[in-house]
Amino acid sequence: MVVVVRLSLKQRYGLLVCFTIAGLIAYQFTRRGPEVKRMSRVEGLRANSSQFSLEGEPFRILGGSIHYFRVPRAYWEDRLLKMRACGLNTLTTYVPWNLHEPERGVFNFQDQLDLEAYLRLAASLGLWVILRPGPYICAEWDLGGLPSWLLRDKNMKMRTTYPRFTDAVNSFFDQLIRRVVPHQYSKGGPIIAVQVENEYGSYAKDTEYMPFIKEALLSRGITELLLTSDNQEGLKLGGVQGALETINFQKLNLDGIKYLDGIQPQKPRMVMEYWSGWFDLWGGLHHVFTPEEMLAVVSEILKLDMSINLYMFHGGTNFGFMSGAFTVGTPAPKPMVTSYDYDAPLSEAGDYTTKYHLLRNLFSHYHTKLLPEVPSLQERKAYQPVVIQQHLSLWDSLHFTDKPFKSERPVNMENLPVNNNNGQSYGYTLYETTITRGGALSSKNNVRDRALVFVDRHFVGVLDYKVQELALLDGKGERTLSLLVENCGRVNYGKTLDEQRKGLVGDIEVNKKPLRDFIIHSLDMKPGFVNRVKSSGHWKSMRQQLSFPGFFQAKLHVEGKPRDTFIRLPGWSKGVVFINGRNLGRYWSIGPQQTLYVPGPWLHKGTNQVVVFEEQEADGKIQFASSPDYGMTVDVQ
Missing domain, CATH: 2.60.120.260 (Galactose-binding domain-like)
Structure with a gap:
């Protein structure tokens, strides 16, 4: 027997509303990821007492940093599952402005840079997220994540309220923050806190800057807990009213913790960057921090009832030309290596280390349930050596670059009229001019960072920060002088960000006479160029x-x-x-x-x-x- 029930329009509308609400609640259950006992989600992460609370209950952040832009997208899930299995409950990640806006007004949030997909994945795996959107991130990343096209402005003052900088930040945040807002805790997403800039106390050139960044976040809909992050010295100048201050260190810093207590009593204490290892520089040694020493410090931090974020939990790789450079205490910048293994608990290729197993055992004591099983490792293979089949000279590859630029004087990479007038960001730049005699070639310290020097395509030597003069032999008639200049990585930390232009940044001289009339080739080696080179018919046996x-x-x-x-x-x-x-x-x-x-x-x-x-x-x-x-x-x- 079929029963037909006739409902009034008002009754049908009421049922539709009920079904819609039920569907939304079910959706929140499935997309939320992090395990919350109550559905209300009205009270996110709070810092109103000496302990954090989440949903009104005591909460300790056991966090780790994994940067989506340093890990192949196909391995995001693998790395985050290994994070959960180690006993961590919170993922932290930076956002690299220079990748998301490679040219002014051209934005990329797709594929490897799909931040929203990364946030959804974290939620589905039961991880909370602390987002560190910059605009400056440091991160041992080229220019600390700031896009190089900012440097086309000769008066640029980064990380200040200089109008052309704030205009660029506002434009980027218009795109970024609208994508982030739906993934906040209050909207059913995993983001429980957002960092205001990064280690500004170590820069501190403008007292109005941090309030500007804070307002830029709030005005675009950020409602979760705000944090700042600084080392002990930076705590004196890096805070902003309304944001919880956190500290960064590696060796246990009781003085810094005491100072933190003094400036914000009865607030939760957190080590936002507990440096589990360290980065490496070309020409140096590989830095390691012993597992036993690391474990001892992490144990003490937890005994002090503090929250912690391991920087890095998994470092990954500085693929491409994205590694930064280091200048603190050095006369010239020292470029970072490609690997960002960092001697972290999870290795560059996602392997478990001694640090991982020690931390998993330690963190297991801070959970009421058994930790998930550790995922199996990815298989690896040492393929048989491959033989080089063909070669193509740099000079023959110039057919595949954009049209060269003629200039009376040298022009730095960032101010070249390429990439839709955004300049050249990364790679090499070839400067060629004519000389009629030999003598002393002097860079006047205007090579940034390293130049291979050729006369009529014959190698002469290298100019860099140490070697600033070469002898050129006399020859007959006009000869071509070529300088292939490499940007080895822009400084990512310190107070010289505004001085990170690359290529030739001023005159070079022969016998104290400035050279003129250059032909300049941009060799940024983007995929399009590499593909044109690969498919060319100019290769030689x-x-x-x-x-x-x-x-x-x-x-x-x-x-x-x-x-x-x-x-x-x-x-x-x-x-x-x-x-x-x-x-x-x-x-x-x-x-x-x-x-x-x-x-x-x-x-x-x-x-x-x-x-x-x-x-x-x-x-x-x-x-x-x-x-x-x-x-x-x-x-x-």
Whole structure:
């Protein structure tokens, strides 16, 4: 028997509302991820007493940093599952402005840069999120995450309320924050706190700047708890009213904790960056921080009833040209290596370390339930060496660059009329001019950062911060002087951000006379250029005389499912490696890093194309290893 029930329009509308509300509640259950006992979600993370509270109940942040832009998207879930299995409840991540807005007004939040997908994934895996949107992030990342096109303005004053800087920040935040707002705790998302800028106390050039950034967040709909983050010295100048201050350190800093208590009594205490390891510089040693010492400090922090965020929990890789440079206490910038392994608890390739197992055991005591099982590791493979099949000189590759630019005087990378008048951000720039005699070539310290010097395409020497003069032999008639200048990475920390223009930043001289009339080629080596080079008909057999700098091509054949591997380049000098058009990053024989990480998902079954840009010296093959080599180690001081 069928019963037909006739409802009035008012009754039908009431049922529709009920079903809609029920559906929304069910959706919140499925998308929320982090385990919350009550549905109300009206009281997020609070800092109203000496302990954090979430939903009105005591809450301790056990956090770890994993940057989505340093981990292949295919491995995001793997790394976050390993984070949960270690006993962490909160993910922290920076947002790199220079990747999301590579040209002024051109925004990218897709694929590897899909921040919203990363936030949804964290929620689905039961992790809360502390978002650190910058605009400055430090992070050992080129220019601390600030886009290089800002430097086209010769008067630019970054991290201040200089109008052209704040206009650019406002434009970026208009795009970023509207994507972030729906993922806040109050909206059913995982974000429980947002950081206001980053370590501003170490910069502190403008007292109005932090209030500006805070208002830029609030006015666009950020409603969760606001935080700031500084080392002990920075705490004196880095705070802003209405944001909880947190501290950064590696060795236990009781004085800093005491100072924190003094400036904000009866507030939760948190180490926002507990440095689990350290970064490496080209020409140095690989920094390690012993597991036992790390565990002792983390144990003390927890005994002091503090919250903690491990920086890094998993470092990942500075793929491409994105690594920064270090200047604190050094006369000239020292560039960062490609790996961001950081000696973190989870290695660059996602392996468990001794630190991971010690922390998992420690954090297990701060949970009432058993921790999840640790996920299985990704398989790795040392592929057989591949033989270089063809080479292409730098000079022959210039056909595939954009039209060269003519200028009476040298022009720095950022002010070149390329990339829709946004300048050149990364890679190499070739400056060529004519000379009629030899003598003393002087850079006047205007090379940023390193130049290979050629006369009629014959290598003469290197100009950098240490070597600022070379002898040029006399010759007949007019000759071409070429300087291939590399941006080795912009400084990411300190007070010289406004001075990070690259290329030739002023005159160079021969016999104290400034050179003029340059032809300038932009070699930023973007995917389009690399693909044009790969498919060109100009490649030469390895039996023909090699020319440096140059591109070298090989094929890696993969049978079965592609596996993670590491490239080794003994017998090579310095350059960049591309696999299937992706820039894996820089290598340099001076170390400490001796391998480049190759994620399995970036390979495919069958033939994979490997292109190496080498500056000065090449071996006839490329080797592979199943484990990394980061060089000789030194304890973090």
